[in-house]
Amino acid sequence: MAAMGVLIVAGFIIYEIVLRTFFATSTFMMNEIVGYLVAAIGFLALGHAFERGDILRVSLLLQPLSRWPLARLVLEVVLVLATLAVTGFLISYFYGNVERQFTRGYTSGTMSNMPQWIPTGMMLVGLVVFWLQVLAYGLGVALRQIPPSADPQAEAGVQ
């Protein structure tokens, strides 16, 4: 979905440039729609990027700790819990915003007259998917189904 977003952004800007250059008109909403799509690209792909290990972490401690698997495991679970807590906190307030925009019928007030809950809802979905991915990873590590070293291994890339 996020990949589609990149293509739509490119297509939309080209369309706007063509309209402006050759037809002296405009879509009158490019900035706005492209902004929504940028948010969608960033957050809809967050879960996928996490799964593939593309979400950065700094691991000065993780490497030496690999000699004590239990400590490594506990640390990993604590980090997962902290991440779940703070993104869960964010999600609950973000949900409040989306719900308010939906029930009060807030729109963008521009040519598109876009109901605001649609783009914010997309970001919410992305955050929830990310939360679930982190949860799945945390469970996997805690139940020793997957090794924590399957994580984005910062030092492993050194040659």
Next chain:
Amino acid sequence: ADTVKWDLSTEYAPTSLPGRADAYFAERVKELSDGQMDITVHYSGALGFKAADHYTAVEDGALQLADTPFNRMNGIYPIFEMQALPFLQSTLDEAQTLDELMRPFYNAKMEQNDQFILFTAPWTPQGFWAKEDVASVEDLKNLRVRVVDLASVQTLKRAGADAIQLSWADTLPALSTGSINAVLTSDDGGLSAKFPEAGLTSFSAVGFTVGVDMVHVNADAFADLPEDLQLVVLTAAAEAGDYGWSIAKETVAGNFAKMGDLGVSVVETVSPEFKAALREASQPAIDDWKERFGPQADMLLDLYQKKVAGE
């Protein structure tokens, strides 16, 4: 007691007209409260909020105070758009009349969302910054003009110009590359953005509308203040409102002379025919607004027209 610390968010610079009124307000609160209350003004959107976010941010108490232009509140409730309708108000006096008349209506709506207006501060009236004078419908046809809100797009498209919604940050680069050749904004906004240096050496004061900013406060935060500080805030607000409107009036008087010094050609008044044509082009935008607002729109418009006519 501890000093009460509040934050005020604005999208504009400290040198802009509403920005100066905000600074004045913060200064007066500090003086009148003997330093017991300290308001930090975050200019240029430094806290990360844009004007369009202010309404909900103040409702949730994320901000105690915010400076928000009425034309950035479309999409929330149609009543706020009234202050930004094209040609409803072309002078600072008309804008002030409308503001005073509508204040109870605005506040009645805002109370439902835990906030109310403390004071307002205007910009100077809006006209066309362009390379050549814009004095007739013919002149409009050559314009690629940057505008900010929906009603302006609708109006200018209909009048024959090519209107483009651009962010302020993209406006100057777009001017320098020629993808636009005009900007609809206040005389003051154009001067502080150095439009004459960017090649826009003409200002046509069509009085498209007058931008007005409101400074609104979270009602719970206000209720939590001790009573003496509540009175301080209200007093400083009344003073800042007077200050904001009076510096705008002084600025309008001085700006035309200043533009003359900079070699800007100023069309101080446009022909009645041109204004009538623009007014007519704005009708669909106004009808559109009425439809969204509902049947009471005409009632409010009548009230305002009578007041302006001095009845």
Next chain:
Amino acid sequence: MFVLLGCGAWLFSAFLLVSTLGLLFVVDMNPARIGAIMSQVMWRSASSWELSAIPLFILMGELIFHTDIARRLFRGLSPWVDRLPGRLLHANVGGCTIFAAISGSSVATAATIGKITIGELDKRGYDRNLSLGSLAGAGTFGLMIPPSINMIIFGVIAEVSVAKMFAAGVVPGLILAALYSGYIALRCGLDPSKAPAAGTSSWGDRLRGLVDLAPIMLLVVIVLGSIYTGVATPSESAVMGLAATLVVAIVTRQLTVKIFIEALMSTVRTSSMILTLMTAASFMSAALGYMHVPQDVATAIGALDITPLQLVALLALFYIILGCFLDGISIMLMSLPIVLPLVTAAGYDPIWFGVFLIVVTELGLITPPIGFNLFVLQGLTRLSLGRLAKAAFPFFLLTCLAGAILVAFPQLVLWLPDALF
């Protein structure tokens, strides 16, 4: 903050956690207010349309990487730089300098050029520290060489002409590039093992090289042309570059559906990493804003009774420290209302100060813990942040040197805008 990062927390959630705890305990805010601030500020930052250039330029870099445009670039460049110590290492500096003229963002510059050069340089046996460090540093040229998002924002806040700001950045940008290239040449001259041995090339090789350089030059001309003819605004130029790259890839029959999808998915992951980090960092900026940190420090500096030179030195230090934690735009927004009057009162030209400020905020991009060019490189190489910061350190010092040169010779900044306007 350092504890969290040291433990191996994901950067995205670490930023959020630190900011939340800061507001909770330092400002004594209630959780509902923090939640409201976090959710609204993050949405606003996530939906900024100016950021659209980032995924588009990254996709352009991916496509160049997956086709033979990148290989041609190096093949074409090779005969030209044979005599120069460090040879193709200069491709980073040169590539970033040229790309900076297309893009207004340093992250897009580092990500695009990095995708093209890092693998090739590694394969050819160039020193990794020099190649990574010069890329991290030269990526920051995106801010200095016009167009530049930061200059536009400075122009708007300081009420100086953006066109003059753009002109003022050209000479300092070239000085930076020269310093970087000089340093690379010096290091490789002293220690030839940092670059593979040079072959010998004739003028014929060089002319054939030009043919190989044609596709990349064509891309540059198209994008620059679209900006300066007014077809696209600087924020839109990314799409012109992308479209041109696609056309070249299709015409030369190098683009298969598989390659395209691969490039697209990789783009999406990298973009997601960068965009969500920027969003989380925006909440961190808001938290520091609510703590009034930048304002209070700037006010304190203003209260000191010091000479103009001491003022600039102190401000530089202040901005370098802030730059460790905040991005350049937040730094400007929060501090300029207080700092700008101080600086102009001390007799400095606002345009000069704008350029100087951009030099010092460029440093923030290559200092941990929050340094976006380092994040980009981490995403590309999977090396640790500390390792990358170390590689970038010499270039950090070179940028400091450039700042000092501008203080000593302000005319380097002001000459071009004065001559043009």
